[in-house]
Amino acid sequence: MIHEINFVLNGEEVSCTVSARRLLIHVLRDDLGLRGPKIGCDTGHCGACTIRYNGVTIKSCMMLAVQADGAEIETVESLASDGELSPLQEAFHEHHALQCGYCTSGMLMSSEFLLERNPSPSDEEIREGISGNICRCTGYMHIVEAVRDASKAGRRVEA
Numbered sequence: 001m002i003h004e005i006n007f008v009l010n011g012e013e014v015s016c017t018v019s020a021r022r023l024l025i026h027v028l029r030d031d032l033g034l035r036g037p038k039i040g041c042d043t044g045h046c047g048a049c050t051i052r053y054n055g056v057t058i059k060s061c062m063m064l065a066v067q068a069d070g071a072e073i074e075t076v077e078s079l080a081s082d083g084e085l086s087p088l089q090e091a092f093h094e095h096h097a098l099q100c101g102y103c104t105s106g107m108l109m110s111s112e113f114l115l116e117r118n119p120s121p122s123d124e125e126i127r128e129g130i131s132g133n134i135c136r137c138t139g140y141m142h143i144v145e146a147v148r149d150a151s152k153a154g155r156r157v158e159a
């Protein structure tokens, strides 16, 4: 069965037709051309497909596209603005917090969500915040350092 869905994607209204069984990650990547969110497992384990759904992070391989109808969706493509990386993206770059980059969009979305709720997380809280995201390359240390540094940068901007 085919459904028409309408939602806000990175601030723009979009509509598309999807079959009832289609996963949101596949519609985002294959129908709407957003290749930031990745598919690592398609079973809710790796976090590579992490996006925001009505303000909270979700794994978009665990959601049917029809459930996006009427929602606000944000992907990693929403983080940079006017060609400028966000402070967190800059911190990932500066701290070499990625190698193959496959986990990175999910890591960024989870870390942004953490910093929004907790602007000064401890290392333990950072690790907890990214615990739903698996990285097979970095050993996590550089990712934790990047998030820690971005949290300090945020404090400098607010000061």
Ligand code: FES
Pocket (backbone or CB within 6 Å): 038, 039, 040, 041, 042, 043, 044, 045, 046, 047, 048, 049, 050, 059, 060, 061, 062
């Ligand atoms: S692709 Fe969604 S959690 Fe791995």
Ligand code: FES
Pocket (backbone or CB within 6 Å): 097, 098, 099, 100, 101, 102, 103, 104, 134, 135, 136, 137, 138
């Ligand atoms: S940088 Fe390769 S999986 Fe994280």
